[in-house]
Amino acid sequence: MAPALTLRLQAFTRLSEDDRAAVAKISKTRRVVAPRRDLIREGEVPRYIHLILEGWACRYKTLPDGRRQIVAFFVPGDFCDLNVYILKAMDHSIGAISRLLVGDISRDDMDKLTADYPRVTQALWWESLVNSAIQREWTLNVGQRTAYERIAHLLVELYMRLNTVGLAQNGNCDFPLTQNDLADATGLTAVHVNRTLQELRRDKLIELDRRRLHIPDLDKLMDAAMFNPNYLHLDHEGRHLDSNH
Amino acid sequence: MAPALTLRLQAFTRLSEDDRAAVAKISKTRRVVAPRRDLIREGEVPRYIHLILEGWACRYKTLPDGRRQIVAFFVPGDFCDLNVYILKAMDHSIGAISRLLVGDISRDDMDKLTADYPRVTQALWWESLVNSAIQREWTLNVGQRTAYERIAHLLVELYMRLNTVGLAQNGNCDFPLTQNDLADATGLTAVHVNRTLQELRRDKLIELDRRRLHIPDLDKLMDAAMFNPNYLHLDHEGRHLDSNH
DNA sequence: CGTCTGGTTGATACGACTCAAATTTGGTGG
C-alpha cells in the first residue's frame, strides 16, 4: 500500500509516478519515539519538519498553572508544522501519544522537493491550509459545541482522517487516546469525558474499548456532532473514482 | 507613516527600500465594505486574497442551529487567508466589524511578488505561521481559560497586534467590537461578557467605553490573562532598536 | 501477585447560561 503521506496528498490532487517517488523519498531518516515522550518542547528552536510515519502524536500548549490544551492530533501522513523553521522558537510542544515512527526533514530537502515538483508543492500548500482549517474547526468545537457534540465531532474527524490514509475502514480504527487525552483536547475534565462517552455508547453511536473504536453508523454520529466535512477539503476532482470507502 | 502591512512584516524582518515599495504596490484595487457586511461567505469559491487596509473584520463559522464562533479578528495589515485560492470552497465566512478598506490581491500578483522578492516571501510565510499560532492560542483560550482570563487575553492580544501596526500606543486604542462580538469570539454569552467586563473594570485592569479601550497597566492585564507573547513571534533580531513602544 | 495507569462512580459546588425586562447610546429624519 502507498505510504500515508502519499495517500493524504492524493486526497487533494492526483500525483504522477515521479511525484509519488519524490514524496516517498522525502524523509531519509526515520526514528522511533516512545509513547508519551515529547518530540520537541515549547521554547526550543525548530530545526526539522517532523513527518509522522506511524503512530499518533499531539500538539499541546500549557498554562503556567498546569492547565493543558491539546490543540491538534497527528496521525500517519501528517506533518508537524511545515515551514516552522522560519520561527525562532516553538510556541507549543509536540508529544507522542503512542509509539511513533518519525521522519525528520531538513529545510534543504524540503526546498529541493518543492523546487522540482510543482504539483507536490501545491499539495503541500493544501495540507498546510487544511491543517489551519482543522484548527479553526477545533476553536468552533470547544467554543460552541456541548460536551456530547464535541466528543462526537472529534471522533468523526479522526475517523475520517484515518480513512483517507487507509487506517480506518468499515467504521473501525485503532484509537490510542486515553480519556485524559480526550479531555485535554476538548477542554473538558476526564470525569466528564467518561460520562459523555457512556452516553454516546448508550445511544449506540460508538463502541470504544481497548484502544479500538467502532462507529456503527457514521452518518448518525456526524448528525449528532453537527459534523460538516467541508473543512477537511477532500473534494478534489474525480474523488468519486477513488476507492477506500 | 508606513502602511500597516509593511509595519507588520517588519515585525519579522527588516525590509529593503525595494521590498517595501513592492509590498506597498501589491494591492492595486481597494474597495470599501460597510460595517457588518460579509466579504465572502462559507461555500463560496475564494478568488482573491483580501488585505485589510483600514477597519476591523472577523472570520467566523456557524453551526446549523445558529450558534456562531468568531475564530479570528483581522486588523489593518492582516491578510485574510494567504493562498486560499488553492481550496475549492470557503469553509468559513469573513465579515466586516467596522467600515473596511480592503485590497483584493489576485493569485498572479501574489505569485509575481513572491517570485521577485525572497525576503518578502519569507515575511509572508512568517505572517501565515503567526496566524496559525494565533489560532492555536485561541483554542487554548476557549478550551482552558476562565471567562475573566479569556477576555483579558483577547484584549491584550488585540492591543499588541494593533501596536505593531501603529494603531495603539500608551495603552490606548480604538475598539469597535460589541459585547456580542466578544461573546462570539470567546465562546461566552453576551450577558456573561458584560458582567466579566464589569469585573475587569472594577479591578482597574481596563477602561472600555464608546469604542475606545484603555489599558492602564498592560503588565497587570497580561498577568491576569496568563498572556505569553511568544506565540506572536515578534522576536526578530534587533527588535530592541525599534521604536513604537 | 503487587503495582500502576486508566476507567468508573457518587456527591456536591459553582461558573456560566437562560430568559426577561429596563436602561443607555447612537444614529436618522423632521
Place this chain on the structure above:
DNA sequence: CCACCAAATTTGAGTCGTATCAACCAGACG
C-alpha cells in the same frame, strides 16, 4: 436641535452543564 427608533448595554432571578473531590475497580505488566 429634538424626537424617535434600533442597537447595545445593563440588571435580576433562576437553572443547568460541567467541574471538583474522593473513592473504588479493572486490566496490564513486571
